[in-house]
Amino acid sequence: MTSQSEIAGTPAAPWPGAAAGSARRNRALFVNFFRRELTTRYLGSVSGLAWAVLHPLVLLGVYWFVFTNVFRATGFGGRSFITFVAIALWPWLAAQDGLQRATVSLAQYAGLIRKVAFPNEIAVYASVAATLALQFAGYVAVLVVLALAGEPVHFEGLVIAIPVWIVIALAITGIGLALASLQVFVRDVEHVLSPLLMILMYLTPILYPLSAVPETLRGYVAANPFGWVVTRLRDGLLDGNLALQWGDAVALAVAVATFAAGRWMFLRLSPYFEDFV
């Protein structure tokens, strides 16, 4: 054991990062949180990592069974149902998971928020980033499996898919910031969110093509921002269509605005977290 006087003698020596700016500190903190999110959430339990991939796979299997064997849905333009759904389902589940994690992320760091000065938003960023990173890895893995199984996957479509995921990440982070800050004050957010997301999922053309929606309602369904995500991912990965559209610029602008608005709300409320979290 080191003696007390030895330790007491060291304080005068500065730390290597003593004079470092706050940007450096925030990065170190993000990395620490991000790693911890990944290890505790997925690697901590044996089933954790398996679930991250298994859950969407099982869901996909159920949808495949129900929609092709029971309902005998058509209208996929001769395309395979399973690929059609898989391409859209993963980003949705990722977004859903990201939002739910973000909403409760501040509660996980309550001890820190109450006692240490740090930008609280880092907790939300780490939570969303860890979720999306893992889900994206799962997405690519599933695409590879589908391709190996002989499904028509256009990998060049990743040129479109990756920016689309970035747009999702921006928007999800923005909404996540807003929900997380609201959750601190109103604990119901977390409970209202799951059923709401479930409803939204069925209103989004994930399990069906937009063309299957009656014409009178198609405009409303198409206005769903996540509809853009689904459509663009299918354009790229299913059809190999890499052309850019005006809608892409609009989607990016909407995502940036969502992020800015969410962050604004978060920063407005964060000075009061310490007392309520």
Place this chain on the structure above:
Amino acid sequence: MSALLSATGVGKDYAKVDSHGGRLKLVWDLLRGRPAAHSFRALDAVDFELARGASLAVIGENGAGKSTLLKIVAGVVAPTRGHIQVNGRVGALLELGSGFHPDYTGLANIDLAAALLGLAPDEIADRRDAIVAFADIGEHIHDPIKSYSSGMVVRLGFAIASTLAPDILITDEVLAVGDESFQKKCVTWMERYLADGGTLLMCSHSMYHVQKLCRMALWLKDGRIERYGPVADVVPAYLAYHEEKSARRSTPMPDAAARAAGLYTIRELALSPDGSIAQGTDLTVSGEAFSPDGRAPVMLIGIVRADGTPVYGVGTDMDGVAPRRIAADRFAFALTLPGLALLPGKYFVTAVAADPEGLRVFDTREVPLVVTGESRELGFVRLPHRWHE
């Protein structure tokens, strides 16, 4: 000497809400940039300066705003009014488990503390051993913090804060926990730190530690500065105030006031038999405590002689029991001392209400007790004994 820290007109209001609707309304007000409709003034018009090498103790009763002030200085809370300027790196050890993540292991929390300072794990590799050695908690360093005892948490917290060598060290009641040898180690370290030019801002109920470590003291009362100056002036004035207060204490604080201030209080305290008891008979101390958050407080019952000499004291936490809940925020406690071993004389029975962690004393009440009898034994307690002939 340059001011390392200066506070001007610092004040803090905490929003008060009870219902869910109130919370939504609060969010709406905050988003529009308006102050909360209902608030509690925790701190107001606090001015002070801390020069490099200075040592300041913040003293005052529970709920006086001490912790709020330290949190503001540490940057955890933004002041509602006034301005605070810090020209250095603040190392804060606020209450128990300061800045720890309960699910992380001790080692992971060391990395977290480093990250809070902007250091990657490899950059503190050489300091980690020193921290582990100072904390001296053995193999527990590999366990999650939530499994630690309060003493172990403080050991680790102090080890980190001290090894990170801040410009200003802020400690809130950390010396109240931990065993005596660790307290000694901390005090020795702090003395050394001060001698080496370190700056200390501490908050403590222990006037012994205040007088030992600090040169200046700031007495907060109801969120305002009651007195600010050299320890030699402020501490005696504070102690005199307390003596006077306990002399005229009769009625307990109303529940509403206790709830607003977040205090555990003793509502009733009674003896059975009342006031006078024959030596060797059963004494029951009972009463009722109020809890602002519905958690059972730790109750301590003690007996002191009329001259103030402590005779015996025991707490619910020591015996692993808890006061019985009789309402959402009220708890009944009762302690029987069978065949009271006290020798005839005048005593006081003291009851103390502490928070559920058993760390902070919130309320104290005492009632006089006269033990009657004809014993000629000496001292104040009869020990079980047997003569050999």
